[in-house]
Amino acid sequence: MIKMQLLLVHSLGFDWKVTEKAISNPESSKTAKMEYSTTDSSLVVFISVEKNDVPDISTVISNACDEIVSALKDIGESNLIVYPWVHLAKTQPAKPDAALSALKNIETSLRSNHPDLSIVRAPFGYYKGFNLNCKGHALAERSKEILGQSGAKTVEASAEVTTALDAEETARSTFHVLTMDGKMEPFDKFNYKGLKELELFIKYETDKDRTVSTPPLHVDVMKNLELVDYEEGSDPGNFRILPRGYVVKRLIEDHVNNMAAQYGAMIVETPLMYSYDHQSLKKYIERFPARQYVVKSGNRNHFLRFAACFGQFLTMSDAIISYRQLPLKIFEMAKSFRREQRGELAGLRRLRAFTMPDLHTATSDIQMAQKEFEEQFLLAFQYMSDIEINIETAFRMTTAFYEENKDWIVSLVKILNKPILLELFETRYAYFILKFEFNVVDTQKKAAALSTVQIDVENSERFDIQYIDSEGKEVYPLLMHCSLSGSTERVIYGIIEDQLKRSQRGSKPQFPLWLSPAQIRILPVSEDYLEFTDKIAQKLEQNRIRVEIDDRDLSLGKKIRAAEKLWTPIIIVAGEKELKEGKVSVRYRFNNSQEFQALEDVIEYVQAQTKDKPTYFRVFPKLVSHQPIFTRVV
């Protein structure tokens, strides 16, 4: 359990001078002090950051700061010199950028919490000569090892982390385009004519340069439509969902729930937090770099789940499963948490708290797994069509798997009716041998994965999940991970971005009718027709249509404008003419048309468009004058 090493020396005067670069990419010489000299007495702290510190770096840093501050206090010193000294490392040192970042963090953390200290940091990545003059009193020299939280991670475990990461780093992938007729071509030789989106997707996947000129457009939209907003009172990447957004989110999730239930999945709910000390979890979580929120319960540490795998695998592990019950499917709408790096967060594309529909399937063998893979693939494809998103597909698998199952893969591509990105890797670096993703390409030409299905060959053993086969023997099943729709938040992002792309081509952006917060907004021509519009609303509501009435004392033009700004799919205008003739004036967004028709025709249209889709309540006031303004405009 060896961690960050500190050597603290109380010195009368200290100086250093850089001699030459020690690594290829040292700290910039513009900002660093290449030379330094003082005659004042100072506490010199030599530090080495070890690879084992990295998964738990924030705790290590804070503990190191506490050590340093307490040492300063003991000797009554306020001058501090932070000096990187890799030779102290007892295990493998951290990578240079991680180590530099840790040192900078120690420096800034001390600076902000202890403004009375005078702090100097020696530059990182250079050979330096230095002069030290130890004061020689009882507390003048000491060394410390800094531990992370609760000692949860052992050296052996960290070694495992290292192995997994290294495997990933060295794994070689090749990228190809696979067409409907089974032709495979290197991605950079393929002719993308008529396949702009696929080209953009593959470019995003394979290109290093991802420079963007425009900001993410969906952020403005999500606010203007009053769906979702940032929450400054929380951690970054934790959003607030507003009532109109709740309707959308709820419907997106209900639809996945229904799909999973009809597919024959058992629906469960499992805990949000798990102990670091549980054997199976320990093995699983240590495969990955620390990106967890940590929750203290008494003196035990828990992490917030980053997927539903834990709860569902533990549930399967405790169950008595017969081969007769396979394939065994368990589904959960799983609120999940990933403490992504600060700079990786981007609107609704990448969050720290999100909702992931997570389906796990235990299968007896690869044939059964492939059969379920295909079914889940079809369901996910259906879902993408239901949210009216254009998707680009990636299949990723080992070369061996592709060789054996080429025809089957091509048959799936035929269903999509367009070419896909095929990634092949010689050696399996992750837990899966096969996966596909449906990706959306946004207005910034960035791609994000929505649906995915993966065949997992590692975790049944790790979680000790077994079924009894026909001969009474205990067998590890093949597990499958599936997210039918992708995270709810990302679905909202995908819909908005995809619609914005369409609007850039000249059509009006809109939500699928079944997902629109208000499907119809009724505009009385003047106050005199409020009673009339209320009757219309009642009739629509009897048919489970979400409707609101703009009863504000505004000009009709202004009310139209307000309704259009909210992407309202259907606007009904009602006044003298309508009252007399018993019909309504209807403005359809999808084709920009105006009709004068019977209310029944409108109802029929909505019902036809939303057939087989879930419905939900309007969870905001019917009268626009009763709706507080959160973030919408006009």
Added chain:
RNA sequence: GCCGCUGUGGCUUAGUUGGUAGAGCGACAGACUUGUAAUCUGUUGGCCGUGGGUUCAAGUCCCACCAGCGGCUCCA
């Protein structure tokens, strides 16, 4: 996490070399009673992201922090 950019009423924003914070939209009040993307008049509303500092004086200069965006890295 690192680097860079940004941060002025609910929203969009003006603010010169440091010298008393302006506007439009919205909201509120009144007038008007409106026929398919912004009716008129008036009123309200600002710890200029937060905390330090420099200065006689800070929205403006300096430092730190917070938040958002972009890049790197990452994406179980």
